[in-house]
Amino acid sequence: xxxxxxxxxxxxxxxxxxxxxxxxxxxxxxxxxxxxxxxxxxxxxxxxxxxxxxxxxxxxxxxxxxxxxxxxxxxxxxxxxxxxxxxxxxxxxxxxxxxxxxxxxxxxxxxxxxxxxxxxxxxxxxxxxxxxxxxxxxxxxxxxxxxxxxxxxxxxxxxxxxxxxxxxxxxxxxxxxxxxxxxxxxxxxxxxxxxxxxxxxxxxxxxxxxxxxxxxxxxxxxxxxxxxxxxxxxxxxxxxxxxxxxxxxxxxxxxxxxxxxxxxxxxxxxxxxxxxxxxxxxxxxxxxxxxxxxxxxxxxxxxxxxxxxxxxx
Amino acid sequence: xxxxxxxxxxxxxxxxxxxxxxxxxxxxxxxxxxxxxxxxxxxxxxxxxxxxxxxxxxxxxxxxxxxxxxxxxxxxxxxxxxxxxxxxxxxxxxxxxxxxxxxxxxxxxxxxxxxxxxxxxxxxxxxxxxxxxxxxxxxxxxxxxxxxxxxxxxxxxxxxxxxxxxxxxxxxxxxxxxxxxxxxxxxxxxxxxxxxxxxxxxxxxxxxxxxxxxxxxxxxxxxxxxxxxxxxxxxxxxxxxxxxxxxxxxxxxxxxxxxxxxxxxxxxxxxxxxxxxxxxxxxxxxxxxxxxxxxxxxxxxxxxxxxxxxxxxxxxxxxxxxxxxxxxxxxxxxxxxxxxxxxxxxxxxxxxxxxxxxxxxxxxx
Ligand SMILES: Nc1ncnc2c1ncn2[C@@H]1O[C@H](COP(=O)(O)OP(=O)(O)OP(=O)(O)O)[C@@H](O)[C@H]1O
Ligand SMILES: [Mg+2]
Numbered sequence: 315x316x317x318x319x320x321x322x323x324x325x326x327x328x329x330x331x332x333x334x335x336x337x338x339x340x341x342x343x344x345x346x347x348x349x350x351x352x353x354x355x356x357x358x359x360x361x362x363x364x365x366x367x368x369x370x371x372x373x374x375x376x377x378x379x380x381x382x383x384x385x386x387x388x389x390x391x392x393x394x395x396x397x398x399x400x401x402x403x404x405x406x407x408x409x410x411x412x413x414x415x416x417x418x419x420x421x422x423x424x425x426x427x428x429x430x431x432x433x434x435x436x437x438x439x440x441x442x443x444x445x446x447x448x449x450x451x452x453x454x455x456x457x458x459x460x461x462x463x464x465x466x467x468x469x470x471x472x473x474x475x476x477x478x479x480x481x482x483x484x485x486x487x488x489x490x491x492x493x494x495x496x497x498x499x500x501x502x503x504x505x506x507x508x509x510x511x512x513x514x515x516x517x518x519x520x521x522x523x524x525x526x527x528x529x530x531x532x533x534x535x536x537x538x539x540x541x542x543x544x545x546x547x548x549x550x551x552x553x554x555x556x557x558x559x560x561x562x563x564x565x566x567x568x569x570x571x572x573x574x575x576x577x578x579x580x581x582x583x584x585x586x587x588x589x590x591x592x593x594x595x596x597x598x599x600x601x602x603x604x605x606x607x608x609x610x611x612x613x614x615x616x617x618x619x620x621x622x623x624x625x626x627x
Numbered sequence: 628x629x630x631x632x633x634x635x636x637x638x639x640x641x642x643x644x645x646x647x648x649x650x651x652x653x654x655x656x657x658x659x660x661x662x663x664x665x666x667x668x669x670x671x672x673x674x675x676x677x678x679x680x681x682x683x684x685x686x687x688x689x690x691x692x693x694x695x696x697x698x699x700x701x702x703x704x705x706x707x708x709x710x711x712x713x714x715x716x717x718x719x720x721x722x723x724x725x726x727x728x729x730x731x732x733x734x735x736x737x738x739x740x741x742x743x744x745x746x747x748x749x750x751x752x753x754x755x756x757x758x759x760x761x762x763x764x765x766x767x768x769x770x771x772x773x774x775x776x777x778x779x780x781x782x783x784x785x786x787x788x789x790x791x792x793x794x795x796x797x798x799x800x801x802x803x804x805x806x807x808x809x810x811x812x813x814x815x816x817x818x819x820x821x822x823x824x825x826x827x828x829x830x831x832x833x834x835x836x837x838x839x840x841x842x843x844x845x846x847x848x849x850x851x852x853x854x855x856x857x858x859x860x861x862x863x864x865x866x867x868x869x870x871x872x873x874x875x876x877x878x879x880x881x882x883x884x885x886x887x888x889x890x891x892x893x894x895x896x897x898x899x900x901x902x903x904x905x906x907x908x909x910x911x912x913x914x915x916x917x918x919x920x921x922x923x924x925x926x927x928x929x930x931x932x933x934x935x936x937x938x939x940x941x942x943x944x945x946x947x948x949x950x951x952x953x954x955x956x957x958x959x960x961x962x963x964x965x966x967x968x969x970x971x972x973x974x975x976x977x978x979x980x981x982x983x984x985x986x987x988x989x990x991x992x
């Protein structure tokens with residue numbers, strides 16, 4: 315009998331760990347194709363020069379190869395600085411409110427029986443089953459000057475405050491307040507779900523141990539539950555803050571047009587102003603602004619882990 | 628001394644139901660100050676439930692618990708002078724060993740200096756000073772167990788509850804820790820209630836043992852009392868090994884009872900228990916180490932004929948299974964005092980088993 319043919323190098327690699335590498339590789343391939351590659355285009359556009367051609371930018375010729383005017387304008391033009399500040403303040407407000415509203419809900423979910431827990435979890439994600447736009451329009455209806463909801467709040471306000479302060483209606487639409495409220499409503503599940511996943515894994519006997527050692531329930535929460543849920547808070551916070559800061563639809567529909575958020579600015583530069591290099595510069599700056607805090611967090615965490623490993627020696 | 632004999636903990640008619648299931652049924656116990664008291668019983672017999680009621684995590688469905696004379700009904704866990712060492716240790720994973728031990732002390736009205744001193748004392752007591760700054764996941768299982776003990780002792784509780792404190796340790800470490808626990812108890816004088824399902828552990832550690840079965844306390848007594856004078860077949864079988872046979876009381880004279888044992892095909896004498904009447908059906912139980920194996924029939928006392936069916940040689944001793952005249956098997960235990968094989972009975976050898984009247988246990992239950 316003849317000896318079986320010897321496999322080539324490629325086939326050998328394939329048999330040994332090729333499958334593994336390919337399966338791990340697929341998400342990376344996806345990211346390269348649909349994130350890294352387009353991002354490179356955006357970066358390239360951000361250093362291009364605006365031209366009256368189509369597409370409305372160009373490199374070289376009478377223009378400089380690298381034109382940093384867009385980035386320079388980010389620091390000079392108060393429109394951009396204000397837009398960044400508005401975005402950060404609105405997103406931070408929404409994140410904080412999501413945490414304040416979502417934490418008790420997530421904690422409550424871990425304390426109910428298994429059966430009702432599934433129903434309540436379903437209710438948390440139920441809003442996703444209706445169109446996002448429809449839900450924003452519903453909020454617009456609620457917050458409008460002559461809605462029953464606004465009327466109710468106005469009556470309550472007038473009842474509680476001196477007559478001299480009386481108002482006809484509460485101005486809610488087209489304010490940053492409206493943006494924060496609708497973002498709170500929209501992004502709340504993104505806070506609740508990671509928090510719930512984190513809190514659900516915590517060992518309840520630790521709470522009992524703390525009580526046994528003399529802590530009242532509020533102290534148990536402060537000393538045991540809260541410190542252990544920090545990873546969940548950070549995960550939920552990032553999941554809310556990052557999309558909220560770049561949000562376009564909500565500020566466009568319910569926001570204050572005179573103090574736009576950064577998403578609105580990018581959209582306007584691309585379409586109305588047709589200044590693609592400027593729009594790209596803003597987009598790159600936004601990304602850097604989002605990646606910065608995450609890098610700091612990751613760095614801090616790996617340092618903490620390194621320190622723990624150090625102590626083990 | 629007299630004061631120490633006063634009951635420190637009184638558990639009066641305590642029951643606990645989960646839905647329709649009764650986990651603890653009408654338990655009455657008194658525990659003295661400074662005692663090591665063991666709760667012994669099989670899995671699911673309600674040991675942890677009883678402990679959790681003492682710590683305040685569960686309310687009894689019926690009955691009352693008194694600790695140091697105070698009725699504990701409605702007293703929340705954080706106000707009880709009781710600390711518990713959990714079956715899973717329940718160390719706080721985000722705190723160092725030192726912080727774990729110090730945790731209970733922050734509720735204590737003491738200076739930072741005094742607190743530090745106490746933590747250091749506790750870590751010294753369990754010999755963990757050098758691990759003070761590690762997190763619980765960075766130390767071994769045995770060390771974790773000692774941290775849990777130090778944490779529970781730091782506030783100087785009146786009562787320490789230990790739920791299977793040694794279950795997760797290997798045999799050698801377990802034996803070592805048993806003696807450590809006993810010496811810590813001696814030094815601190817704290818009352819210990821130890822839950823275990825290991826009868827040897829209960830016998831080694833405890834001043835007194837309560838044997839539990841399906842939510843009920845079957846017998847309470849010193850280890851020797853529970854071992855040598857079990858009150859029921861359950862207790863006799865649960866602690867140590869035993870062989871039991873049905874028997875009938877043939878004759879009573881003073882504190883000696885002559886009982887007919889069909890399995891032995893003869894009558895034997897045993898020490899009578901109170902309340903026995905002639906003709907009564909009883910159970911005769913005998914532990915393997917109380918039997919002597921003889922080659923020839925002894926002249927005096929109880930003797931039963933048999934044939935060696937099976938033997939297990941352990942080195943320092945051997946366990947024999949002996950076939951009795953009616954086909955029953957009895958276990959006999961013998962110390963191998965001599966080196967030569969001729970001194971030991973062999974397979975299929977005809978032998979005579981003998982035992983003293985006081986060694987047989989008569990059970991009426
Ligand atoms: N919260 C509860 N709800 C319903 N049943 C329970 C609950 N806690 C305990 N039980 C039941 O009560 C019985 C006694 O439980 P317990 O935990 O006291 O047993 P245990 O003696 O400690 O057993 P083990 O040696 O296995 O730890 C068990 O049958 C258990 O299933
Ligand atoms: Mg248990």
